[in-house]
Amino acid sequence: MNIDQLQFFLTVADTLNFARAAEQLHVTQPAVTQQIHALERELGVPLFRRTTRTVRITEEGLAFLDDAREIVARAERARLRFHSADSEIIRTLSIASQSAVVLGRIVPALEALAHRWPDLHPRLQIVPHQHIFSLLEEGHLDAALAFRPEHLRKPRAVYRELCRTRLVCAVRRDHPLAGQECVAPARLAGEKLVLFQPHPDGRPGPNGLLTAHPPKDLYFCETPEATGILVQAGFGVALLPELLAPRLPDLKLLVLQQTEPVSFGVYCRAQQNDALLKDLIRSLRQLDWPLP
Structure with a gap:
């Protein structure tokens, strides 16, 4: 090859x-x-x-x-x-997430790094959740912003929590539930569900909510942006972490009751001891991440 x-x-x-x-x-x-x-x-x-x-x-x-x-x-x-004419060193930093929403939140951290590391060339990638950890372990990524899986194999990487975020239900503003601020999973038994796949803890849905839903009533999306589009189009209500939930004028976010907040943070390869990566983690921790 x-x-x-x-x-x-x-x-x-x-x-x-x-x-x-x-x-x-x-x-x-x-x-x-x-x-x-x-x-x-x-x-x-x-x-x-x-x-x-x-x-x-x-x-x-x-x-x-x-x-x-x-x-x-x-x-x-x-x-x-x-082959650079001036032989300058280029310092690359590959950062991946499963969502453009998350990458958009780290702009202040990247701006701070740019001042301290003039030779920095960030490489931002949107990668499906199922590929993020393998790319990190194989050395194709320096850092990954992702949820911490509770029921999947733990990746061989160092994890630093940035925040814990609630699970929410996104509905159209003309939906009967739109007048509420929160909803219990039992209230969604008759709803068609639009799901961000996979669920952050590695299961197909919170608290076994999906077991009562036939496949025809489930819609799986690989990005949170896609969940918002399907909810807007009337395919159902969406379940996803509040951190990733689309903020759209015609959608309402309801806190999903009887569920625990999920951990979100940054993964780095376990053997990598790099000053730039440490600076990245410090900068990410200084951001105003949402709290439940």
Whole structure:
């Protein structure tokens, strides 16, 4: 496997057209096909489904996208570092979260770091929850902002709590529950549920709430922003941590009773003892995180 093969793969994945990819890469179409075939043989899986008219990326190809992008990006950063005209050192800091809402909250911390670390180049990534810890453990991330799982395997990382946040129920303002400030889980038994997946503690829902709901009444979303969209569209009510809840004018947030606040914080690799990471944690702890 080499960088050229990965770049060819990413270009075909972007265009879904071998001829157009060859044009962008300034090579012949057979060269693109040959490199993709070589990569597929090495990985042992098909990356694309090809017909005479269409090209579609496979599930295996989709799963490989993030890895390919990360490898190519790291190679490019290394090239720039050693070919910089002024030989300046670039200090990268890769921070991931499962939500743009969370990354938006750390702006003051990044601003403080920028003053103290002039050579800092932050890399902010939105990563699905199920991939965050593996990327952190494999060294692809320096820090991850995430909920602490209580019922899942604990990641091999150092955790520093930033806040504890309540679980809330987001409803449309024309919903019968919108006149209340809180709601018990039992009151949601007949509601269709829009769920941020996974639930912060690793279970499918708080206090076994979902056991009484048939699959047709459950809608799972990978981002909190998506939960807000489905609630706005009338698909149901959403359950998610208050920290991530969408603040939209036509939605009302109700505190979900009979549930415990969940822990939210920053993870760093266990063996990493870096002054910049320590400064990041200090800066994050100084932010005004919400309290239950």
